[in-house]
Amino acid sequence: MITKQEKYQFRKERTKRNLLKAGVTWPRLSVYRSDKYIYAQVIDDIKGSTIACASSLDKEIKGQFKSGKNIAASRLVGGLIAKRALEKGVKEIRFDRGGRRYHGRIKALADAAREAGLKF
Numbered sequence: 001m002i003t004k005q006e007k008y009q010f011r012k013e014r015t016k017r018n019l020l021k022a023g024v025t026w027p028r029l030s031v032y033r034s035d036k037y038i039y040a041q042v043i044d045d046i047k048g049s050t051i052a053c054a055s056s057l058d059k060e061i062k063g064q065f066k067s068g069k070n071i072a073a074s075r076l077v078g079g080l081i082a083k084r085a086l087e088k089g090v091k092e093i094r095f096d097r098g099g100r101r102y103h104g105r106i107k108a109l110a111d112a113a114r115e116a117g118l119k120f
Contacts, residue, residue: 012099028094037068038105040081042090052084074105078112092119
């Protein structure tokens with residue numbers, strides 16, 4: 001029987017494979033969701049550098065919520081990462097959810113980034 005952790009690993013590997021098949025022409029928005037916080041980075045794989053980053057631990061966000069693990073905090077992180085990426089000149093990205101399912105906090109972050117001007 002396949003455990004939840006094994007399913008997650010399969011999804012993570014499949015996502016990575018599909019991103020590599022598509023090519024590394026665009027930067028990618030990588031999202032990591034922990035139990036307490038959510039983190040987002042815009043990464044340029046060609047140069048191997050981080051263009052912009054945001055998390056629910058940032059000073060602009062941390063004081064507004066009791067905890068950084070809710071959907072409202074994820075929306076703010078999505079808007080903040082989009083603003084920082086647009087300042088650096090990045091308009092189009094690939095979305096890398098890291099094997100996580102596209103719902104809840106991950107979806108809220110992606111929707112907020114789209115509304116702020118990033119194109120997926």
